[in-house]
Amino acid sequence: METIKTGLLGFGTVGQSTFAVLQRNQGEISRRAGRGIEIKRIAVRDNNKARAVLGETDAVLLDTDAEALVCDPTLDIVIETIGGTTIARELVLRALANRKHVVTANKALLAVHGAEIFAMAHKHGVMVAFEAAVAGGIPIIKILREGLSANRIQWIVGIINGTTNFILSEMREHGIDFETALERAQRLGYAEADPTMDIQGIDAAHKIALMSALAFGAPVQFDSAYIEGIKGLAPLDIQYAEELGYRIKLLGITRRVADRIELRVHPTLIPTQHLLANVEGAMNAVVVQGDTVGSTLYYGKGAGGEPTASAVVADLIDVTRLHTADQSQRVPPLAFQPDQLSNLAILPISEVRCCYYLRLRVMDVKGVLANITKILADNDVSIDALLQKKSRLPDPVGANETDDLIVITHLAVEKQINAALEQMSALMTVMPQITKLRIETLNEGC
Amino acid sequence: METIKTGLLGFGTVGQSTFAVLQRNQGEISRRAGRGIEIKRIAVRDNNKARAVLGETDAVLLDTDAEALVCDPTLDIVIETIGGTTIARELVLRALANRKHVVTANKALLAVHGAEIFAMAHKHGVMVAFEAAVAGGIPIIKILREGLSANRIQWIVGIINGTTNFILSEMREHGIDFETALERAQRLGYAEADPTMDIQGIDAAHKIALMSALAFGAPVQFDSAYIEGIKGLAPLDIQYAEELGYRIKLLGITRRVADRIELRVHPTLIPTQHLLANVEGAMNAVVVQGDTVGSTLYYGKGAGGEPTASAVVADLIDVTRLHTADQSQRVPPLAFQPDQLSNLAILPISEVRCCYYLRLRVMDVKGVLANITKILADNDVSIDALLQKKSRLPDPVGANETDDLIVITHLAVEKQINAALEQMSALMTVMPQITKLRIETLNEGC
Numbered sequence: 001m002e003t004i005k006t007g008l009l010g011f012g013t014v015g016q017s018t019f020a021v022l023q024r025n026q027g028e029i030s031r032r033a034g035r036g037i038e039i040k041r042i043a044v045r046d047n048n049k050a051r052a053v054l055g056e057t058d059a060v061l062l063d064t065d066a067e068a069l070v071c072d073p074t075l076d077i078v079i080e081t082i083g084g085t086t087i088a089r090e091l092v093l094r095a096l097a098n099r100k101h102v103v104t105a106n107k108a109l110l111a112v113h114g115a116e117i118f119a120m121a122h123k124h125g126v127m128v129a130f131e132a133a134v135a136g137g138i139p140i141i142k143i144l145r146e147g148l149s150a151n152r153i154q155w156i157v158g159i160i161n162g163t164t165n166f167i168l169s170e171m172r173e174h175g176i177d178f179e180t181a182l183e184r185a186q187r188l189g190y191a192e193a194d195p196t197m198d199i200q201g202i203d204a205a206h207k208i209a210l211m212s213a214l215a216f217g218a219p220v221q222f223d224s225a226y227i228e229g230i231k232g233l234a235p236l237d238i239q240y241a242e243e244l245g246y247r248i249k250l251l252g253i254t255r256r257v258a259d260r261i262e263l264r265v266h267p268t269l270i271p272t273q274h275l276l277a278n279v280e281g282a283m284n285a286v287v288v289q290g291d292t293v294g295s296t297l298y299y300g301k302g303a304g305g306e307p308t309a310s311a312v313v314a315d316l317i318d319v320t321r322l323h324t325a326d327q328s329q330r331v332p333p334l335a336f337q338p339d340q341l342s343n344l345a346i347l348p349i350s351e352v353r354c355c356y357y358l359r360l361r362v363m364d365v366k367g368v369l370a371n372i373t374k375i376l377a378d379n380d381v382s383i384d385a386l387l388q389k390k391s392r393l394p395d396p397v398g399a400n401e402t403d404d405l406i407v408i409t410h411l412a413v414e415k416q417i418n419a420a421l422e423q424m425s426a427l428m429t430v431m432p433q434i435t436k437l438r439i440e441t442l443n444e445g446c
Numbered sequence: 447m448e449t450i451k452t453g454l455l456g457f458g459t460v461g462q463s464t465f466a467v468l469q470r471n472q473g474e475i476s477r478r479a480g481r482g483i484e485i486k487r488i489a490v491r492d493n494n495k496a497r498a499v500l501g502e503t504d505a506v507l508l509d510t511d512a513e514a515l516v517c518d519p520t521l522d523i524v525i526e527t528i529g530g531t532t533i534a535r536e537l538v539l540r541a542l543a544n545r546k547h548v549v550t551a552n553k554a555l556l557a558v559h560g561a562e563i564f565a566m567a568h569k570h571g572v573m574v575a576f577e578a579a580v581a582g583g584i585p586i587i588k589i590l591r592e593g594l595s596a597n598r599i600q601w602i603v604g605i606i607n608g609t610t611n612f613i614l615s616e617m618r619e620h621g622i623d624f625e626t627a628l629e630r631a632q633r634l635g636y637a638e639a640d641p642t643m644d645i646q647g648i649d650a651a652h653k654i655a656l657m658s659a660l661a662f663g664a665p666v667q668f669d670s671a672y673i674e675g676i677k678g679l680a681p682l683d684i685q686y687a688e689e690l691g692y693r694i695k696l697l698g699i700t701r702r703v704a705d706r707i708e709l710r711v712h713p714t715l716i717p718t719q720h721l722l723a724n725v726e727g728a729m730n731a732v733v734v735q736g737d738t739v740g741s742t743l744y745y746g747k748g749a750g751g752e753p754t755a756s757a758v759v760a761d762l763i764d765v766t767r768l769h770t771a772d773q774s775q776r777v778p779p780l781a782f783q784p785d786q787l788s789n790l791a792i793l794p795i796s797e798v799r800c801c802y803y804l805r806l807r808v809m810d811v812k813g814v815l816a817n818i819t820k821i822l823a824d825n826d827v828s829i830d831a832l833l834q835k836k837s838r839l840p841d842p843v844g845a846n847e848t849d850d851l852i853v854i855t856h857l858a859v860e861k862q863i864n865a866a867l868e869q870m871s872a873l874m875t876v877m878p879q880i881t882k883l884r885i886e887t888l889n890e891g892c
Contacts, residue, residue: 031782336477
């Protein structure tokens with residue numbers, strides 16, 4: 001059979017690795033796919049730089065004309081690896097309009113413009129494949145879309161940003177603060193020069209928004225996600241969490257609750273003995289809870305050229321197999337048939353039910369604990385565990401002896417917790433700031 | 447679109463769960479598959495028992511005529527859940543010859559008669575899907591066949607038998623012996639009345655043989671697998687392993703080495719800090735090492751009605767999508783195109799390179815260690831770690847003081863180890879039996 005001909009937009013880390021993998025493993029790939037897959041054309045910004053990497057070859061047309069590539073009638077598939085949501089969006093839409101299938105690693109693009117892109121693909125009868133957009137080489141998109149298709153999926157919880165997981169591992173293992181750990185991550189290449197998207201949780205939110213849509217058969221709702229990064233996290237809370245049997249991870253969380261969906265990214269306490277708590281460094285892992293399969297976990301490298309290329313090339317093989325098939329034979333991009341998406345709305349964070357970790361700094365005076373527990377009870381928040389210790393923080397000028405008071409709550413609605421925190425803050429015996437972190441026990445409870 | 451009509455052979459745990467899941471999740475399933483999937487006919491051995499479970503219904507024809515079911519012209523797919531390799535084989539072959547797709551959870555059938563069954567399916571242009579045959583609800587077949595299709599797979603290591611993993615967890619946690627742990631497993635329903643297939647490693651060998659074929663594009667070679675169960679495992683070795691930083695698991699292992707494949711099942715020491723070592727109780731987990739993706743891990747329930755039904759129904763959805771597609775659009779059953787299978791042979795266990803754990807019981811006399819280390823050196827086996835302790839076993843009548851000597855070796859070929867063990871056994875100062883266990887560090891080394 002004739003080879004499948006593809007064009008590559010961008011020749012950075014992921015583009016180069018994709019090219020390398022298609023060459024290196026071409027024997028195995030064509031033995032699997034039943035035909036070869038070739039990159040025939042590459043469009044880049046800087047011709048000379050790309051040429052230096054690619055070397056002299058007649059087999060690949062290299063130039064800066066991305067517009068021409070997405071219209072090239074000899075190409076079956078366009079691989080988008082340029083990133084961002086502006087030029088990438090235009091080129092992907094143009095490629096789809098030209099009836100080319102698109103394989104992309106661009107989570108931001110699909111999280112923000114997914115509806116438009118999937119509609120365009122559907123209109124022109126072509127596929128958009130995006131395994132590489134979430135959790136790198138872990139085939140989590142395929143798992144959600146096909147592997148667990150028998151299930152009513154209940155929740156997904158994932159460590160889906162390697163940069164922040166590396167930083168949190170460093171903070172815990174070496175007892176260092178956020179800034180020091182970030183610098184180390186940057187020095188070792190685990191964090192970019194501008195780490196904003198990672199440390200603020202935006203990258204993780206892009207990914208959990210995509211998984212949420214796949215799991216629950218709803219449109220991508222990144223705009224409604226609650227997002228909280230790890231910048232404000234204190235080493236002290238990591239220590240206290242450990243003492244109480246928890247580890248702090250930045251998690252992407254999505255859960256079905258009645259007729260709504262929770263969609264949130266924030267630092268979270270999880271039980272130390274759970275496998276997920278033991279995912280360290282830049283690794284990724286996703287836990288999926290289905291009504292039939294129960295709890296399953298998927299673990300691997302979430303970033304880097306080769307792991308991402310593993311996902312891109314798997315998509316290329318899938319598209320190669322199905323590109324002449326009719327729609328009913330293809331797996332719909334969001335797992336559910338396009339005319340069968342529900343309109344489950346996102347539950348506002350104030351309505352989310354969760355267990356909480358609260359750390360207060362209180363004066364060591366009589367009645368302070370009674371006041372605090374009364375406020376919690378008044379707001380319908382019940383206490384699961386309580387830890388009071390001499391404060392490890394330096395005493396502020398003129399202050400009395402102070403204690404750290406750690407409260408672990410049972411399930412409570414976030415707005416109740418917030419109301420309680422407001423009332424506690426007004427107490428003379430409670431010093432600013434109160435720390436609030438959410439807990440996931442990763443079972444039926446919270 | 448018209449619903450897909452299936453027939454179910456057998457109505458035990460897996461059959462009943464499959465029926466239940468198709469009913470319970472029919473809304474989500476048809477939103478995913480684009481059409482409904484129904485069980486229209488069930489063939490069982492005992493009509494009355496099945497009727498009691500099924501209840502009165504006109505929607506399903508229930509009888510004992512399996513022959514008629516596999517020939518029924520109104521059915522698109524036959525689901526085989528009767529198990530075994532005799533009647534199941536005949537019925538599956540008959541169904542395929544009648545151009546019905548087959549979905550099966552029967553690992554033994556495919557491990558032993560895979561070649562015949564896949565050839566029959568190919569001849570008649572139908573599919574055989576068997577996600578449920580390996581690791582229950584974990585979609586490991588799809589992951590190997592599609593999710594990691596970009597990779598040259600290097601090795602697979604898995605905890606793929608829940609019964610033995612439960613027994614090993616119990617032995618370690620409670621310091622009990624094999625027989626006691628087995629009784630407990632039987633009482634709790636984790637082991638069958640006749641646990642032979644599980645504890646001898648045969649069930650795990652069926653599964654690793656299937657994964658090996660999928661990973662390396664070779665025929666299923668269960669017959670050549672090396673199989674060693676957990677019956678002979680002493681609690682003492684579990685303790686010593688822990689002291690040395692290892693946990694003992696019954697692993698299925700397959701690895702590509704030059705132009706051969708390792709295929710083996712045996713109790714194995716793995717580093718305690720690896721996620722795989724922390725898979726406890728009846729859970730399953732599979733680690734796959736690919737050249738592109740690196741190391742990935744997949745974890746979940748490996749048995750039970752609902753997890754197995756999760757896999758069966760996922761297969762039904764896949765087959766539903768592709769049943770009118772032509773061969774080139776389908777994923778080949780063994781991941782590689784049928785005419786592209788290699789004939790990589792299995793490496794005999796005597797040729798396998800591994801690290802080893804050896805436990806000897808030696809007289810506490812001068813020169814004993816010198817003799818043993820010389821024998822190892824003479825056989826080209828180098829020592830990684832050594833532990834000598836007063837023996838914890840009761841002294842045999844009339845013996846001197848004895849020590850336990852634990853040797854951890856670097857990589858060595860098994861026949862060299864065996865030669866060394868034979869020479870050691872001949873020493874007057876070494877008491878029978880010497881224990882030999884294999885070690886996997888789950889990285890590039892051993």
